[in-house]
Amino acid sequence: MLLGIPVKPFPSYRAAKPPPRQAYKRAHKQAHKEVTMSTATVTCPLCEATCGLQVSLDGHRITSVRGDDKDVFSAGFICPKGASLKALHEDPDRLQQPLVKRNGVFEPVTWDEAFAEIERRLPPLIAEHGKNSVAVYAGNPTSHNLGALLYGRVFYKALGTQNMYTAGTVDQIPKHFSSGYLFGEPLTIPIPDLDRTNHLLLLGANPLVSNGSLMTAPDARGRLKGIRERGGKIIVIDPRRTRTAELADEHHAIRPGTDALLLAAMVAVLFDEGRVSLGRLAEHVNGLDDLRACTAPFTPEAVSANVGIAADDIRRMARELAAADRAAVYGRIGTTAQAFGTLASWLVDVLNVLTGNLDRAGGAMFPLAAAGQTNAQPGRNRGFIHGRWRSRVRDLPEVMGELPVATLADEILTPGEGQVRALVTIGGNPCLSTPNADRLTEAVQQLDFMVSLDVYLNETSRHADVILPGPPPLARAHYDVVFYQLAVRNVANWTPAVLESDLPQEWQTLLRLVDVVTGQGADADVATLDAFVAGEVARRAGLDVALAGDRTGPERLLDLMLRAGPYDITLADLEAEPHGVDFGPLQPRIPDVLGTPSGRIELAPDAIMADLPRLTAELEHPPNGQLLLIGRRQLSSNNSWMHNLAPLVRGGNRCTAQMHPADASRLGLVDGALAVVRSRAGAVTVPVEITDAVRLGVVSIPHGWGHDVAGTRTSVASAHAGVNSNVLADQLLLDGLSGTAVLNGIPIEVEPAG
Numbered sequence: 001m002l003l004g005i006p007v008k009p010f011p012s013y014r015a016a017k018p019p020p021r022q023a024y025k026r027a028h029k030q031a032h033k034e035v036t037m038s039t040a041t042v043t044c045p046l047c048e049a050t051c052g053l054q055v056s057l058d059g060h061r062i063t064s065v066r067g068d069d070k071d072v073f074s075a076g077f078i079c080p081k082g083a084s085l086k087a088l089h090e091d092p093d094r095l096q097q098p099l100v101k102r103n104g105v106f107e108p109v110t111w112d113e114a115f116a117e118i119e120r121r122l123p124p125l126i127a128e129h130g131k132n133s134v135a136v137y138a139g140n141p142t143s144h145n146l147g148a149l150l151y152g153r154v155f156y157k158a159l160g161t162q163n164m165y166t167a168g169t170v171d172q173i174p175k176h177f178s179s180g181y182l183f184g185e186p187l188t189i190p191i192p193d194l195d196r197t198n199h200l201l202l203l204g205a206n207p208l209v210s211n212g213s214l215m216t217a218p219d220a221r222g223r224l225k226g227i228r229e230r231g232g233k234i235i236v237i238d239p240r241r242t243r244t245a246e247l248a249d250e251h252h253a254i255r256p257g258t259d260a261l262l263l264a265a266m267v268a269v270l271f272d273e274g275r276v277s278l279g280r281l282a283e284h285v286n287g288l289d290d291l292r293a294c295t296a297p298f299t300p301e302a303v304s305a306n307v308g309i310a311a312d313d314i315r316r317m318a319r320e321l322a323a324a325d326r327a328a329v330y331g332r333i334g335t336t337a338q339a340f341g342t343l344a345s346w347l348v349d350v351l352n353v354l355t356g357n358l359d360r361a362g363g364a365m366f367p368l369a370a371a372g373q374t375n376a377q378p379g380r381n382r383g384f385i386h387g388r389w390r391s392r393v394r395d396l397p398e399v400m401g402e403l404p405v406a407t408l409a410d411e412i413l414t415p416g417e418g419q420v421r422a423l424v425t426i427g428g429n430p431c432l433s434t435p436n437a438d439r440l441t442e443a444v445q446q447l448d449f450m451v452s453l454d455v456y457l458n459e460t461s462r463h464a465d466v467i468l469p470g471p472p473p474l475a476r477a478h479y480d481v482v483f484y485q486l487a488v489r490n491v492a493n494w495t496p497a498v499l500e501s502d503l504p505q506e507w508q509t510l511l512r513l514v515d516v517v518t519g520q521g522a523d524a525d526v527a528t529l530d531a532f533v534a535g536e537v538a539r540r541a542g543l544d545v546a547l548a549g550d551r552t553g554p555e556r557l558l559d560l561m562l563r564a565g566p567y568d569i570t571l572a573d574l575e576a577e578p579h580g581v582d583f584g585p586l587q588p589r590i591p592d593v594l595g596t597p598s599g600r601i602e603l604a605p606d607a608i609m610a611d612l613p614r615l616t617a618e619l620e621h622p623p624n625g626q627l628l629l630i631g632r633r634q635l636s637s638n639n640s641w642m643h644n645l646a647p648l649v650r651g652g653n654r655c656t657a658q659m660h661p662a663d664a665s666r667l668g669l670v671d672g673a674l675a676v677v678r679s680r681a682g683a684v685t686v687p688v689e690i691t692d693a694v695r696l697g698v699v700s701i702p703h704g705w706g707h708d709v710a711g712t713r714t715s716v717a718s719a720h721a722g723v724n725s726n727v728l729a730d731q732l733l734l735d736g737l738s739g740t741a742v743l744n745g746i747p748i749e750v751e752p753a754g
Contacts, residue, residue, distance in 0.1 A: 040498040041068055041578040043480065044082040045144045045473045046642070049074070049211035049218040050480050051082050052493065052579060060499055062086040062474070072580035073491045074218035079211055080636040080648060087645040088472065089499070093713050094455050095469035096503070106457070106467070111504065114466050115512055115522035121449045121465070122516060125422050132392075135163035135408060135420045139428020141641055143482050145470075146554045147507030148453075150481070152426060154533055158514045162389050162398070163420055165405040169740045170434055171333050173399050174341035175214055177738045180384030181605035182349055184595025185375045186400050187485055190349055190364035191215050192328035193586055194223040194488045197362040198232035199324035201317070203259050203348065204334015204744070205236075208243040209633045213332045216480075216487035221247070223488070233324075235317060237262065237309075238334060239630055239744075240658070240700055241693040252317075253695035255308040256628045257745025259331065260340035260615055262307045262314065263347035264298035269318035270354050271295065277322065279356035284591050287604030291350065294604065294612050297619065305622045308695070322355050326362025334630070337743040341735035343615055346608050353601060358590075365586035366593045369484040370492040370569055371561035378592035381599050386607070386738075392418045396739040404739030406435045406731040409443040422449040424513075429640045431460040432706055435729035435741040436681045453509060456644065462711040468509050471501035479558055479574075490587075493580035494558075494571060507553050527552070534560065611736045623697070627663070629679070629728055629746040631703045640704035643717040655722025656689035658700040659750070664690045667750055674753035677701070679746055682727040685753050699750060701725040703743070 036059045044051045052071025056064040065085050067078035088094075098114035099106040109117075126134060136156060142148040156164060168176070176186035192200060194217055205213070207220035217223055224247055227234055234248040237259065245251035254262060270276050271292045278285060300311035307314075321327050329351045335344040349358065357363030368376060387397035393410040396403060408430070411420040423444060431441045444450060444463045452461035453468045461467050470476075478495040508526055511533075515524035531545075534556045538545035541564035548556040551571070559571035567583060574581060596602050636648040643649060657677055659669065669675055671690040676683055677699065686701060694700050706724025707717035726743075733742035 040474075042474065042495040042498060043478055043493045044078075044085070045478050046081045046085070046088075047079075047144075047211055048213060048216050048483050048486070049079070049220075050216055050483050050487070050493065051077055051079070051218045053078065053082055053085070055085065055474065055498060057498070062089055068579060070579040071493070072582040073487070073489060073493070077219035077222070081642060084642070084645045084647045085473065087647050089474055091644060093644055093715055094472065095457065095467060098469065099457070099467040101465050112522070114468060115516065117466055118451060118513070119516050119522045122422060122451070123519065125449060126517065129421055130418070131160040132162050132418050133420060134159060134161050134422045134424065135165060135411065136161065136424045136426065137405065137408070137428050137430050138166045138426045139430070139433070139641070140167045141427035144480075145427065145506060146477060146479050146481065146558065147505050148427060148510065150554055150557050151507040151510040151533070155510045155514050155517075158518050162403070163411060164402045165408050165430075166402050167405075167428060167433065168400070168402065169404040169406065169738070170337065170743070171740075172214060172336055173738045173740045174336040174735050175345045177342050177386065177399055178346035178349065178608060180386070181607050182346065182602055183593065184381065184383055184597075186384060187373070188366060188375045188593060188595065189214060189486060190352060190358060191367055191486055191488055191586070192330045193362050193365045194220075195226065195585065197227060197326050197328045198230065199321065199327035200224070200227055200232070200234045201237070201321060201327070201329045202234065202244065202248070203237040203263075203329070203331040203344070204336075205330055205332035206238070206242040206244045206633050208247060209635045210332070212488075214486055215330065215332070216483040233320070239695045239698045240632060242632075252309050252313065255306065255623060255695070256630050256698060257338040257340065257742070258303070258307040258618075259335045259338065260343040260347060261298060261303040261618060262309065263344060263351060264295050264615065265300045265303045265314050266318040266321070267291070267295045267347060267350055267354065268298050269300065269315050270322055270351075272299075273319070275319065275322040276354045277356045278353065279360070281353060281356060281358060281590065281601065284594070284600050285353065286598055286600045286602050290604035290609070294609060297616055302619050306618060308623075321351065326360075327355060327357045328352065328362070328364045329357075330364070334744055337631075337740060338745050339733065339735060339742050340611070340615055341740050342608060342737040343611055350603060353603065359588045361585070366589045367485055367487050367586055368490055368566055368583070368589065369481075369487070370490075370565045370567050370581075370583070371479070371484075371558060372481040373485050373565070375593050375595060376566050380595050381597055382595060383597040384595075392416075396734075399738050404734060404741070405430060406734055406739065406741045408434070409436070409440045409731065412443040412446060421447060423447055424450075425452045425454065425460055425464070427453060429458050429460045431463070432458070432640045432724055433704065433726060435726060435733075435743075436731040437706070437724055437726040437729070438682055439731065453506060456641075457711075457713040458640070459707065459709055459712060462709075469503055470506040470509065471503040472499070474498040475501035475503075476505055477555060479554075481558075481561075489585055490583035491580055492569070492574060492583070494574035496575070505553065533557070537561070608737065614736055625697070626747050627750055628698055629677070629725070629748045630698060630700050630744045631725060632658070632700045634702055637702070637704060640707075643704065643707060643720065644714040646716050649716060649720040655686065655702055655705040657686045657750070658689045658691050658694045660694050660696045660698065661690050661692060662696055663699075664688060668752055669750070675750050676753050677728060678749045679728040679730060680732075681730040684723040684725070684727050686723045699748060701728075
């Protein structure tokens with residue numbers, strides 16, 4: 001036996017002669033391999049695509065990451081982000097213990113010391129100034145972290161502040177707003193049935209790079225190619241000729257920020273030419289006549305100059321959409337992060353309804369997730385409202401329990417009752433990722449206290465008084481509660497923790513924070529609080545908490561959520577299927593999915609129609625030649641939190657200002673030269689990349705860069721710093737209804753540097 005493992009005798013040698021040294025080495029190596037080598041099947045936790053991965057391990061060391069060919073959803077697909085899991089796990093810049101700032105310098109401390117500091121400073125501040133004196137910012141990584149997602153809600157409720165902010169008001173709240181009023185729930189979002197549609201109209205979306213956004217779809221390229229292979233058509237509306245546009249049949253370079261005008265014109269064509277065909281939706285729709293009247297002024301001829309697309313092309317696109325047997329309209333961040341983000345999001349689904357393509361195979365359909373989907377139970381007709389409270393300084397409305405992050409700096413910098421004096425950030429980097437980032441950086445330095453739950457000392461956490469790190473992704477269990485509610489197919493996949501970590505799980509850290517802010521003390525029993533949370537989840541689901549057995553933490557909550565879900569499945573069932581469970585293609589769900597008070601689709605809700613006069617006024621303001629800034633996605637990037645991984649920043653600095661050749665010539669700029677890009681909010685100096693892939697009058701700078709500040713510990717990101725485009729984003733430019741920041745269509749000026 002070698003290392004306790006039986007080894008078969010070597011048939012080519014007699015027992016009287018011991019095997020030669022080379023053969024012994026081979027045998028020893030094989031035995032060692034059997035002891036230490038293993039393969040773990042996991043779901044990638046780094047973006048919305050939820051791809052299945054095979055992670056090869058040598059003991060606790062990751063040797064390779066590849067796609068899982070047997071995964072029921074991704075079938076072996078992998079992108080550069082998934083392949084970087086090894087680099088993320090081994091990143092030497094990841095924090096391995098808590099940090100406390102003393103005399104302006106971070107010192108490593110024990111967990112008890114870190115929580116003692118929080119207990120010493122945070123509860124007295126709340127007692128003196130009230131709950132609203134504390135703000136919370138949750139970044140996108142929390143949506144990819146089961147523990148942070150489920151237990152973050154417990155912490156937010158315990159804290160009780162109205163100053164709740166997330167990355168959503170930088171990229172997606174308009175879609176939740178419009179879906180809430182159309183269908184009754186902000187997460188009742190129609191998803192293109194990519195695998196069965198024959199006609200796809202994409203606006204402001206680049207799924208070949210994003211792998212889907214508010215549309216969980218691994219291997220978006222393969223799925224879009226499938227549309228064309230079965231004789232279908234893809235049309236992309238985008239100011240840039242993106243990778244998705246290059247794959248499409250048509251690309252129309254729209255003027256940034258005018259998608260709502262284009263969509264309204266297409267709606268007007270359907271009504272004017274008698275092409276509205278509701279089909280089975282007819283008995284489930286309210287507001288058709290109001291919709292007809294309010295969109296009548298937006299003829300193709302009226303909007304053409306503003307949108308930069310010929311009136312004949314607008315009419316043809318509307319006619320083709322109506323004539324297609326299975327069609328879907330989909331808009332993403334290019335449509336949501338603009339001045340008319342909510343109206344554009346609303347009109348996307350209005351077109352799906354008017355052409356009869358909502359809730360039918362090949363159209364835009366409603367997923368049915370195995371766990372956590374509030375619209376899974378029919379008859380929940382409570383409706384959706386916003387503005388239950390408003391921000392103190394700028395009077396901006398709450399949406400889905402949060403305020404627009406564009407006003408967070410105002411709440412910190414403006415004295416008076418209710419002033420924000422403390423901030424807790426959870427997996428977010430708002431000093432880099434939010435509008436007028438320099439102003440927010442100035443603001444957080446005025447706080448009395450700040451805590452960051454983060455694995456990096458980054459552009460935001462460098463200002464914290466206490467930093468609480470979490471384990472690497474493969475050292476925690478994973479399930480995509482959010483993204484399976486947005487998937488192009490109904491699936492579920494569970495990933496147990498693959499590796500061990502000395503760091504506590506984020507859910508345990510959050511429960512300790514709950515104990516602190518509720519006065520229980522930092523040394524309170526986390527297990528007792530966890531049991532209470534599980535009991536509440538079970539009670540609301542009408543279940544006995546004992547059904548989850550001896551599970552604890554997120555596993556217990558998820559098991560209860562699965563048991564309460566629509567598929568009669570448990571966590572044990574998912575554990576038995578490491579490659580996932582396929583519940584099949586999306587199915588029609590109307591009327592059961594509708595949660596409006598009327599139980600019908602509200603095509604013309606007052607809360608949305610209130611913004612139409614502002615859109616109508618745009619018809620009187622044709623383009624004036626002003627340069628407009630837009631963002632862009634990159635395949636090897638996911639906002640700011642993936643830039644410290646060497647495999648994802650290879651190939652040089654991709655943070656450039658893309659500009660049309662004619663604009664560059666007019667401004668005296670050459671390829672590679674430095675230019676100053678200036679907005680009302682700020683200015684950056686950035687290399688120019690001349691390309692006809694961008695529309696005339698448009699400049700494109702990617703989001704999430706700007707890692708050139710002092711006080712961080714992100715060596716790779718700092719070496720590939722780029723510039724922060726959010727320095728140019730104006731906190732005063734917002735979507736009129738939701739308060740979401742305008743990141744596409746920012747007025748700018750450009751000139752040669754120096």
